[in-house]
Amino acid sequence: MQALLLDYAERRLRLDDRVPEPPEGEVYLRVLECGICGTDRDLAAFAFGAPPASESALILGHEAVAMVERSTNPEFRAGDYVVPSVRRACSGSCASCSAGRRDLCLTGDYRERGIVGLHGYCAEWAVDRAEDLFLVPTRLVDVAVLVEPMSVVEKAYALAARLHLGEARCVVILGAGTVGILAAWAGLQRGWQVSVVSQEPEDSVRGRLLRSEGVTFLNRLPGMVADIVIEACGSAALASAAIGCLRPLGVMIVLGARNEVVQLPFLDLIVGNRILAGSVNAAPDDFRRAIATLGATEPTWLAAMIERRPLYRAVESITSPAGDAIKVVHRLMSYPFRQAICNEVFQGWDFAEQCRTIRRLGYTGIEIAPLTLADDPASISPERRRELVDIMAGEGLEFVGLHWLMVAPKGLHVTTPDLALRARSWLHIATLIDLCGDLGGGKMIFGSPVQRKSTGGSTKAESTFQFVEGFRRAAGHAISRGVSLLMEPLPPHDTDVLNTLEEASGYVASIASPAIQTMYDSHNAVKEVEAHEILVDRYFDIIRHIHVNEMDGRHPGTGDWDFKPVLRTLAKRGYQGWISMEAFDFSAGAEKIAHDSLRYLEAEISKL
Numbered sequence: 001m002q003a004l005l006l007d008y009a010e011r012r013l014r015l016d017d018r019v020p021e022p023p024e025g026e027v028y029l030r031v032l033e034c035g036i037c038g039t040d041r042d043l044a045a046f047a048f049g050a051p052p053a054s055e056s057a058l059i060l061g062h063e064a065v066a067m068v069e070r071s072t073n074p075e076f077r078a079g080d081y082v083v084p085s086v087r088r089a090c091s092g093s094c095a096s097c098s099a100g101r102r103d104l105c106l107t108g109d110y111r112e113r114g115i116v117g118l119h120g121y122c123a124e125w126a127v128d129r130a131e132d133l134f135l136v137p138t139r140l141v142d143v144a145v146l147v148e149p150m151s152v153v154e155k156a157y158a159l160a161a162r163l164h165l166g167e168a169r170c171v172v173i174l175g176a177g178t179v180g181i182l183a184a185w186a187g188l189q190r191g192w193q194v195s196v197v198s199q200e201p202e203d204s205v206r207g208r209l210l211r212s213e214g215v216t217f218l219n220r221l222p223g224m225v226a227d228i229v230i231e232a233c234g235s236a237a238l239a240s241a242a243i244g245c246l247r248p249l250g251v252m253i254v255l256g257a258r259n260e261v262v263q264l265p266f267l268d269l270i271v272g273n274r275i276l277a278g279s280v281n282a283a284p285d286d287f288r289r290a291i292a293t294l295g296a297t298e299p300t301w302l303a304a305m306i307e308r309r310p311l312y313r314a315v316e317s318i319t320s321p322a323g324d325a326i327k328v329v330h331r332l333m334s335y336p337f338r339q340a341i342c343n344e345v346f347q348g349w350d351f352a353e354q355c356r357t358i359r360r361l362g363y364t365g366i367e368i369a370p371l372t373l374a375d376d377p378a379s380i381s382p383e384r385r386r387e388l389v390d391i392m393a394g395e396g397l398e399f400v401g402l403h404w405l406m407v408a409p410k411g412l413h414v415t416t417p418d419l420a421l422r423a424r425s426w427l428h429i430a431t432l433i434d435l436c437g438d439l440g441g442g443k444m445i446f447g448s449p450v451q452r453k454s455t456g457g458s459t460k461a462e463s464t465f466q467f468v469e470g471f472r473r474a475a476g477h478a479i480s481r482g483v484s485l486l487m488e489p490l491p492p493h494d495t496d497v498l499n500t501l502e503e504a505s506g507y508v509a510s511i512a513s514p515a516i517q518t519m520y521d522s523h524n525a526v527k528e529v530e531a532h533e534i535l536v537d538r539y540f541d542i543i544r545h546i547h548v549n550e551m552d553g554r555h556p557g558t559g560d561w562d563f564k565p566v567l568r569t570l571a572k573r574g575y576q577g578w579i580s581m582e583a584f585d586f587s588a589g590a591e592k593i594a595h596d597s598l599r600y601l602e603a604e605i606s607k608l
Contacts, residue, residue: 025127
């Protein structure tokens with residue numbers, strides 16, 4: 001496997017693709033991303049750290065996001081997203097380590113992944129114990145690499161809360177690096193007044209990011225006051241000066257200062273009941289609080305901190321200045337696609353068992369064909385809809401959306417010249433928008449070739465007009481329910497209405513509603529003239545969903561279609577939507593289709 005190695009014998013940092021995979025462990029992980037921080041840069045300068053015993057090189061990386069590949073522990077299932085802790089207990093099992101507080105180790109004989117004595121996570125695979133892993137909700141995967149540094153912030157604030165005898169209202173943070181910005185975010189979530197002091201100009205990338213959320217950003221200390229000061233800049237001298245900002249009872253938590261000799265105002269500390277404390281690493285509860293804090297509100301601006309780079313640039317990232325990049329993150333798995341499956345492959349199964357199996361096999365999303373729920377989806381009661389939501393949530397699955405929209409009830413047609421039938425058919429779409437909204441919102445993929453092709457003497461142009469006008473009329477309702485209606489291009493042998501992504505682009509533009517977009521299906525794009533990856537790149541801005549299947553309709557891996565060019569394009573463009581496996585041939589059996597498809601796609605993704 002490929003890994004980022006710090007070679008202590010040769011005194012150099014290198015990327016090596018000959019590193020053996022780790023042996024089997026309790027939880028076997030496919031590492032998705034690994035963040036770079038100042039600790040990694042200090043390690044690469046051989047300022048501290050050590051490889052595992054009897055080895056001469058250390059795999060770096062302690063800020064990681066991984067996907068569970070397999071597990072012998074029932075707490076974790078294939079497809080779960082996790083972040084690992086860093087420190088492992090000392091061999092002497094001191095009182096702190098024995099109590100689960102490895103961050104407070106009394107002997108100093110601890111080991112830390114990617115820092116001292118244990119390999120880190122900047123590698124394609126890793127193993128861990130269940131007790132060292134923390135589950136991350138799918139919706140936080142994009143910022144999950146920030147959990148480890150946020151855990152350090154959470155520990156600092158927890159310590160400050162224990163030491164501060166009054167009511168803290170104002171925090172000053174020294175430094176606008178990753179930890180400083182996360183400390184600002186966490187302070188805002190607590191309802192505090194937050195100020196950040198840093199050397200960058202006020203109109204810098206960091207300054208603009210912080211000010212956009214109401215943080216005061218300055219490059220000077222005089223005149224500032226604080227109940228809590230968080231030192232996150234690495235300067236002991238600035239930390240010493242910032243003690244003058246503390247109100248009576250104030251607390252300063254030092255996270256990153258160098259081992260410098262400074263003068264301290266002891267009398268001010270005594271008279272003002274001020275406290276200066278150090279903090280390092282984090283405890284399990286701090287990791288859990290970090291995940292909760294990141295998930296408390298939509299962390300959109302935190303995601304803007306992250307600059308993702310391919311693994312081959314890791315040495316450069318550590319040894320060269322970061323420039324405007326706030327948080328550099330390297331992808332280990334070529335791209336962390338969100339994988340879902342269309343549930344009709346499980347037709348006839350109990351819905352709860354469908355969800356349980358889909359999640360166990362490693363998918364994180366489910367796309368539903370309404371015909372699998374009822375002969376007439378409009379008849380599904382509000383109680384049953386809530387039950388379906390609870391089942392999906394209970395199994396840890398996200399609802400992706402609906403497809404196969406027009407199959408049930410039978411006889412519908414949205415472009416027919418029969419006015420009554422056409423009205424009834426579009427009313428059916430309206431009821432499905434409500435169903436989709438009740439299940440959580442998401443995408444509605446309009447394929448249904450038979451129910452949209454020209455019929456009853458209508459021309460292609462007349463049928464296409466009715467099709468597009470129906471979407472136009474449904475747009476407002478879709479927006480109100482948090483639903484996107486996606487026009488699916490289908491090959492000419494299936495329908496004469498909407499056959500190419502180019503046509504879809506024109507119709508989407510003519511409607512001009514954020515609720516009306518399109519999607520790409522590898523099987524149904526078989527008659528496109530240009531290479532699929534070129535089309536996906538060209539129309540990326542209106543593609544909101546992806547279906548993958550072989551050209552003959554079987555599940556991925558059973559044919560010779562090369563999915564990598566399209567997947568590579570999606571990764572390059574930063575696609576954040578779902579990749580849904582849709583098969584039309586169920587003869588291999590639901591569980592085998594689901595399992596083999598996901599494993600095959602993951603293998604293809606790993607080659608990108």
